[in-house]
Amino acid sequence: MTTYKASVASTREANVYQAQVRDFKIKYDLTGRRNGYEKGLDPKEALLCALGACESIVAGSFYRKQHFTYRSFYLVLNGTINGDRPGFDEIKWMLILIQMSRKKIQKSLSNLWRIPAQFVII
Incomplete structure (x- = not known):
């Protein structure tokens, strides 16, 4: 059996979250902005x-x-x-x-x- 671990944390900005797996980080942006200033992936x-x-x-x-x-x-x-x-x-x-x-x-x-x-x- 293999177990995987990921963590997701809120950031200082509302509706922007950061996920981490090992040394890799991905930001998720739930603000719905579409003006070129997104902080991360939907x-x-x-x-x-x-x-x-x-x-x-x-x-x-x-x-x-x-x-x-x-x-x-x-x-x-x-x-x-x-x-x-x-x-x-x-x-x-x-x-x-x-x-x-x-x-x-x-x-x-x-x-x-x-x-x-x-x-x-x-």
Whole structure:
């Protein structure tokens, strides 16, 4: 069994919190400001980041096991919330792979993800 520990504390500014895991810190801003002066991530944005990180780790492991190479890849995630209930109503993502053959990518991705996604191959 593995146990993980995280702490979250309020800051001197109302509705701004700081989370810490090991030596890493993330600020969360719940003020709803959208004027370029945000103090940190909105928790929903952080959730998309965590999901993207997990998917990237899985994809990287899968690619290594399939013995094909790429220069780099990244995911772009977009989550939609309609406001009627907590949570995302829809999450769309786009995988961007650089330097790989199109045919090999399509075959490999269809084996990895069984959900509709948009792929960009550079």
